[in-house]
Amino acid sequence: MARTVGSNGPKTMEAIRKAGLRLIYTQGYEAMSLRRLAAEVGIQAGSLYNHITTKQDLLFDLIKVHMDELLERLDQALDGIADPEDRLQAFIAFHVGYHIARKREVFICYSELRSLESKNYDIVVGLRQQYERKLIGILDDGVASGRFTVADTTVAAYGILAMLTGVCTWFKPAGRLSKEEVTGIYTGMVRHGLVRTVDAPAVAEAT
Amino acid sequence: MARTVGSNGPKTMEAIRKAGLRLIYTQGYEAMSLRRLAAEVGIQAGSLYNHITTKQDLLFDLIKVHMDELLERLDQALDGIADPEDRLQAFIAFHVGYHIARKREVFICYSELRSLESKNYDIVVGLRQQYERKLIGILDDGVASGRFTVADTTVAAYGILAMLTGVCTWFKPAGRLSKEEVTGIYTGMVRHGLVRTVDAPAVAEAT
């Protein structure tokens, strides 16, 4: 009836976020029951409500915190870098690294967008667009300064993001390639093409 | 009490598949209730079971039929084309076109994989791998014949697929770019890079 000895508030909240993240990642938000979540945390379902307000709020919180951190860390990663080429390089390295490290958060940010109530949805989409605009801005700067040739700035940015984000779905830490190798390969593909023709100069063939 | 005049079996089944596809796309499989689905079709919830066996089977059917058709159409698109460059070009054009035309089917094939029971999951993943291997095969052929330079065949294939598939999330038929323009841009990005540096020829910079 009284609480389990040793448990306490902040620890419990942290356990809820951790278990929630894992369960939403593996089962999906709708499929995750709060009873299951509570069981993983080691408390009763009703006790969750000492820490969260609603299930929806837990989802939003997980996503919002992640998006905020993503944006903050990106700023840190780009801080002090001026040259568009260097900034693009830094963006790619950051994005790949972060998405490998936080694949679960990243995944639910994409897959559970539709589970967000409209107000929360708008906020998250806004944050995501902020992130996308950072990349578009880099490309635009490069184009404006005459350094980059880009077929279509927006399409390229979406292409880059889709390609890089895909790393979440297949990268294994213990696999054939290291994080650094992957980053290098992706950088090369972004800059020179994913599949190049050998004996005909790429420039001549360009549309 | 008996059936409404004019309704009939095959039409109802088609309506179920159509409404199911739309609802799963917009709400997700777990969030879609069969009552809602039935209401959209214009029948009672229980009547669905004259046409489907379970909710899970409806999902699997939608995905399976789509994957089968995807593979079949790809074969048609590549049929009679021998040169790796031409085959890659054809693959890209097919993939972009098909994914624009069937964005909902494509989306649920990715997003609802986790909602599939393990037996169904295995089947679908197997079909997906077949599709991926077609692309990897093209790349391998090109490399083997000395026509392609590819940093890493597998990573490149995953990169291409992620990049191209991303088209589903932003393409609007009435938007700025036509399907053909998008295909052209993507082809260029695959072959020469998404962001190239202007004054240094790509060839010279190639790894």
Add this chain to the structure above:
Amino acid sequence: MARTVGSNGPKTMEAIRKAGLRLIYTQGYEAMSLRRLAAEVGIQAGSLYNHITTKQDLLFDLIKVHMDELLERLDQALDGIADPEDRLQAFIAFHVGYHIARKREVFICYSELRSLESKNYDIVVGLRQQYERKLIGILDDGVASGRFTVADTTVAAYGILAMLTGVCTWFKPAGRLSKEEVTGIYTGMVRHGLVRTVDAPAVAEAT
């Protein structure tokens, strides 16, 4: 859409009664679904209604037909026998024989009484009482004529019926005892006790 070649009315009805009897015996009336019944017969559920009016009526019919036959056969078995002792003997032989041969009908007559709607229930209980009164009548005749000593006519009749009917639950045609042996044993137990004390004459001990 048209009917299966070779099927026809009376045969189908007979198949329904046969399958219904078996299913009600093994699963119980409530637990038997008409879809299952139809499947066993080899038709669709809706087609049952060309032969039965309702599920309840099928149950009632099965029970009623059996009770009528039970009474009719009993009359045949007792026909022409006047002496109470002989009549009791004939009753026991008939009851055991019939209950072994029709164990499923007998079982559902007891176990599904509560599934009968009140009007049907009353009818069946009336028929059952008719049967019980036949036995009570035999006992009463024997007592009236000074041939029988019975502690309590009604209790004895219920006791005999319960004991004899129990044969349904354990008798196996291929078992240790033949139908005739079982009848003999039961007759003995009715007349002389189920467990007698050896060295003290039963008569002396009688209450």
Add this chain to the structure above:
Amino acid sequence: MARTVGSNGPKTMEAIRKAGLRLIYTQGYEAMSLRRLAAEVGIQAGSLYNHITTKQDLLFDLIKVHMDELLERLDQALDGIADPEDRLQAFIAFHVGYHIARKREVFICYSELRSLESKNYDIVVGLRQQYERKLIGILDDGVASGRFTVADTTVAAYGILAMLTGVCTWFKPAGRLSKEEVTGIYTGMVRHGLVRTVDAPAVAEAT
């Protein structure tokens, strides 16, 4: 929205078992809906699941608890009695008394056997056989010590049990006969026959 003041766990569970027993007795397990059960208890259907795991488990629990108690009480009733005649007498008295007192539990133990899932079925049948073997053991002891004459030990035991258990179906506490009178009559019928012939000594007639 939360629970009604004054209600509490153990009381609710007891109310569920009581109402469940009554409803299964009157309607049968299949015919009893959990909504009806909940209504009788005064809670919502879903709230039942704070106390039971499944409907099947409630049935099994009711039966299992009864069988355990039946066996325990029988042991108490026979405790300290050595002579087979006395033990048989004690068994009859116990069985009749217990079955009159617990007619509903007894009834569902027989009638709802087929509603038990196979694992539960096996357990209950095992317990029932334990009970039957107690009686068979008494008869065997009596025969072994030369005190009893029994036509067939097993058939006699089944006959006794069927006959005595039948008391459940007709005994009325306010009826013509008291519990003690019924016990006396049954004992007499077991020992000396249900219907005896007056002028010919039973012993002489024995098979």
Add this chain to the structure above:
DNA sequence: AATGAATGAGTGTTCATTCAT
């Protein structure tokens, strides 16, 4: 006499959430 598609009520069960303790 059979089918297949429909109905509307019902099934056991799960859900997020509440709240007195």
Add this chain to the structure above:
DNA sequence: GATGAATGAACACTCATTCAT
């Protein structure tokens, strides 16, 4: 901060029954 018992709505699914064909 935790519990356990409650709510009321919802879930996927099954049911007996109907009827145009």
